[in-house]
Amino acid sequence: MSKKESIKTRNPKLETRNFSTVGVSVNKIDALSLSTGRAQFTDDFSVPNTAHIKLLYSPHAHAKIISFDASDALKIPGVIDIIHHGNVPAILHTTAGQGYPEPSPYDTLMFDSTMRFVGDRVAAVLAETPEIAEAAVSRIKVEYEILPALLDFEKATDDDAPIIHPEKGKGYLIGAPYFPEKNIAAKILIDVGNLEQGLKESDLTFSETFYSHYGSHSALEPHAALSYLDERNRLVIVSTTQVPFHARRICSHLLQIPIRQIRVIKPRIGGGFGAKQEVFLDYIAGIFTLRTGRPAKIVLTREEVFISSRTRHPMRVTVQAGVQKDGTIHAIALNALMNTGAYGAHALTVLSNAGSKVLPLVNKAPHQRFNGITVYTNLPVAGAYRGYGATQGYFPFGQMMDIIARKLGIDVLDLYRKNAIRKGETSPIFQKLGEGKEGVEQIIESCGLDECIDRGAQEIGWKDKRNKKIRNGAKVRGVGMACMMQGSSIPRVDMGAAYIKMNEDGSFNLQIGATDIGTGSDTILGQIAAETLCVGIDDMLVTSSDTDFTPFDVGAYASSTTYLSGEAVRKCAVKINLQILSVAAEMSRMPVESLTMKEKKVFYPGGELSFQDICHYAMYTANQFQIQASESHFTTASPPPFAAHFAEVEIDTETGDIRVVKYVAAVDCGQPINPKLVEGQIEGAVVNGISWALTEEFLFNEKGKLTNPNFGRYKIFTAADLPDIKTIVVPTWEPTGPYGAKSVAEIGINGPAPAIANAIFDAIGVRFHSLPFTAEKIFQALKKSER
Amino acid sequence: LVINQTKKSLEIQPGETLLETLRANGYTGVKYGCGSGDCGACMVLLNGEPVNSCQVLTASVVGESITTIEGVGTMDKPHPVQEELVKAGAVQCGYCTPGIVLSAVALLNRNPHPTDEEIKMAIDSHLCRCTGYVKIIEGIRNASERTDIPGSEFKVPRAKHRK
DSSP: OHHHHTOOOOOHHHHHOOOSSTTSOOOOTTHHHHHTTOSOBGGGOOOTTOEEEEEEEOSSSSEEEEEEEOHHHHHSTTEEEEEETTTSOOOOBOOBOOSSSOSSOBOBOSSOSEEOSTTOEEEEEEESSHHHHHHHHHHOEEEEEEOOOOOOGGGTTSTTSOOSOOOTTOBOTTOOOOBGGGTEEEEEEEEESOHHHHHHTSSEEEEEEEEEOOOOOOOSSOOEEEEEEOTTSOEEEEEOOSOHHHHHHHHHHHHTSOGGGEEEEOOBOSOOTTGGGBOSSHHHHHHHHHHHOOOEEEEOOHHHHHHHSOBOOOEEEEEEEEEOTTSOEEEEEEEEEEEEETSOTTTTHHHHHHHHTTGGGGTTOSEEEEEEEEEEOSSOOBOOOTTTTHHHHHHHHHHHHHHHHHHHTSOHHHHHHHHSOOTTOOOHHHHHOOSSSOOOOOOOOOOOHHHHHHHHHHHHTHHHHTTTOOEETTEEEEEEEEEEEOOSSOTTTOEEEEEEEEOTTSOEEEEEOOOOSSSOHHHHHHHHHHHHHTOOGGGEEEEEOBTTTSOOBOOSOTTOIIIIIHHHHHHHHHHHHHHHHHHHHHHHTOOGGGOEEETTEEEETTEEEEHHHHHHIIIIISSOOOOEEEEEEEOSOOOOOEEEEEEEEEEETTTOOEEEEEEEEEEEOBSOSSHHHHHHHHHHHHHHHHHHHHTOOOOBOTTSOBSOOSTTTSOOOOGGGOOEEEEEEOOOOOTTSGGGBOOOTTGGGSSHHHHHHHHHHHHHSOOOOBSOOOHHHHHHHHHHHHO | OEETTEEOOOOOOTTOBHHHHHHHTTOTTSOOSOSSSSSOTTEEEETTEEEEGGGSBGGGGTTOEEEOGGGTOOSSSOOHHHHHHHHHTOOSSOSSHHHHHHHHHHHHHHOSSOOHHHHHHHTTTOOOSSSTTHHHHHHHHHHHTOTTOSOGGGOOOOOSSOO
């Protein structure tokens, strides 16, 4: 094997870029089973004798449980078990499904005697039916001592603020700064150059403050988990998880059983967007199964998803900028205050991404600062959400660029062109600001931002519409834009692995830990393998995300799968490729160098061998072995995709009603592996972003209770709300990615808020510093500006 | 109930919704998304018209005709709507897809050549967080341009009373 693998043949496809499967919009391999209802989601699995779980939630934002009495509930026929802080181990952990050790504070217990938000978990009931479990939940008697609640995150560090986590022993495994006595869950200060001096040296200085708000991921499938003991008494957890391997590790920690005793299976997942990167249900099902031996299932209701799962971190950002008259950005700073809610899931890394994914875009500024603090409050727990801090960073940054350009009287497109990072350049931020540790130096090896700007501007009609305030009666139009970047995986942190074996009919099993949550990664990784092996996508049998049967992968987050897991798959397929050639050389008695591979065949001077012949030979004829290989990949780079977004809005000046008329998203994601799926990622992210900017809003009462935990009153965009959306994919070539690919999943959500805000300003001359831009707010602002 | 043109006799609990009944009896292509009739994941056709099955008490539709996704097309013989959604890249996580297929089938049954606006209105009761709807509209439009729709084997019962 080692001899065969040492043959130095590079995949010729990499040089020619003449692809047969990569770059082709093949059908998503699971799409037909999904559209016929055959595909199995977590709640579609049924195990005989399954019992059902319901949770009891805190009605108070901040309270201590004085007494807990489940005796009445336990008397209800059909109630099997009830767990609460008094009868489960108190093990500190974070629900953030990140690599180990997690860069999030260990501040959470499975069940706690202190309630820190409306929706914190008091107890869980296991019963024969969901209805019985629900009846039992309502019979549990709990007495609370209500504590003063901290509901304004800007007051979290005040001297008289209630302290959310006064208990000892909480903090980061990685030793990151943590000051719970001040409600501070994370703190970052990064300086490049000298900001104060840079501002002094600038012709013009700016400082403005912006607020990003909560947001629900609104994955259509609610969180769910099913656990049972297999025939060898191992715990199997079927879960709606984006991170099966992290889920296994976290469950092992909380259930106090070895990792070997747990198998996590991810079936089809009904969307994640970061919501399912949190591990907070799997161990509840697991502990019931361990305690009772019964299969146990929990499926959250939509209301529970809203009140008790995870949200986007709200953020206040003050942007300071120093600019020369010619448009050179000389100094820039982002000062962020982030609200993590009651627990610190992703408290450090979402904060750092607000800087690390934003500041490098204007890499030439010699003086830069990122100054961030994350605070606890008695509000819903934030977590990972598509965009991951970059969204909260680009909302202020994208508006500041617009403000600067208007003040200087130059086109904002030129401001970006003058200051944006280019191929061959770097940013000191890449090295200084990583995820829970120092980052990694990197040179940009692919960048299509200029083309994104040019093509996007042309598509929206920038020259004809900008500053024109085109009127139609009471309605007036404006255009705005924003540029952005993201990353592709977390360098020196993330790892993905792949395994491939060959079958007699010339098909291949591809097994990957990578986690398809609806993104199409099973298809894309299959395409990468198929391309390398000169077969079609139908010849790849893809299995993913089963901790028993697939190799490790960090999971679906950080825009990593195509770039990181994809390269593991490509490298693995290259090994298989070499093994096939080596068997063919033996069969044909020709040197490997004289062989070529094409369309499931190996050609040698004077003849050809089919993949079937080759596999049969390897399995049954001589020097038998299984053609198989595994590979891992980790990366020292995180090449950013780039994008330029343009929005055209129409505002009714009599009612404040706002409509996005047209939205153009031009993106450079390297070589698209599957163009249709790339467009789908962008369109989905853009509509989510527009919806978050215009209609989505968490409404709390004065006691910190969410008052609109349903799709009736939390308004996400539907088909009728859609603007005309144009997606422009600007292909570039990323040399460190598989077949030139970079990521695309997250970047699209960063554009709508700033681009629409800038378009509103273009239309009516009002600058909005907080989200969402509702008709009511616009109407009030118009009235105010008239006065 | 007549489910997918087959008579079924099912035991139900008082207060049980059609969504619960169908899922408990193996029609798991019908999905729970919100329980409040806001998302369309549980859409089925009741006498040919789309309804959110989470908002229908099973007891109120005894004897009526129900079409679920399982009655529309199969992996071997998909409905043109299903095929075109697949081809258009309109299926990402696919959780909302069965419901959207049913609304689209109902639309094309009563209006074989809808405009884009009519397609948007027909799927406006569905939430999809993955696709941004663009490719769903494209897929339904492509299906409406096919000549083999509706194939007789997929024909679902027409509404008794048209508004």
